Amino acid sequence: MNLLDYLPTIPDFPKPGIMFKDISPLLANQTAFSYAIDQLHELSTHHDFDYILGIESRGFIFATALAQKSKKGLVLARKPNKLPKQVFSENYGLEYGKDSLEIQQDILPKQSKILLIDDVLATGGTLIAAANLVKKSGAKVVGSLVLLEIFELMGRERLLNENIPSNALIKI
Ligand SMILES: O=P(O)(O)OC[C@H]1O[C@H](OP(=O)(O)OP(=O)(O)O)[C@H](O)[C@@H]1O
Ligand SMILES: Nc1ncnc2[nH]cnc12
DSSP, X not given: OOGGGGOOEEXXXXXXXOEEEOOHHHHHOHHHHHHHHHHHHHHHTTSOOSEEEEETTHHHHHHHHHHHHHTOEEEEEBOTTOOSSOEEEXXXXXXXXXXXXXXXXXXXXXXXXXXXXEXXXXXXXXXHHHHHHHHHTTOEEEEEXXXXXXXGGOHHHHHHHTTOOEEEEEEO
């Protein structure tokens, strides 16, 4: 199955010049979605981890499915002002803007091993911010896994510079 058939490119969204990869058709096709989760789960087994960290919002979809399949807990990295307790925060830039992510300060046990999950790796800004939140918690990032990596935006290099191993089911 070629998952790229279910990931159309939408030019100039959300800003001129951005070639946006839309995951909606993949999610809407039960066979493609299920195949993607099975393949991502297989890649996740190469890591020894205690928790999955999912990134709001598209990352939550894949993180939830993988946490269930892996029988691991799911921790949410959320956009600002959504979490009810004390948080660690990170500001970051991504391909088409700036944002912040937060996690609750008391959610990750110190020294626990964390696998980061998102849908797309573009510049890597989002995953590096998520990794910094894990570090602030005293936990350890064992790797990152995405559905789709946009190779020319060089996120993988940025992640490697931060000592974050990265893997992607599809690379374009
Ligand atoms: O590698 P980067 O350049 O950081 O870009 C990747 C991020 O961009 C998208 O998130 P977005 O902030 O658009 O949020 P969404 O999931 O809520 O749509 C995507 O879901 C990744 O999290
Ligand atoms: N080009 C892109 N398509 C989909 N999601 C993205 N997140 C960052 N860049 C993206």
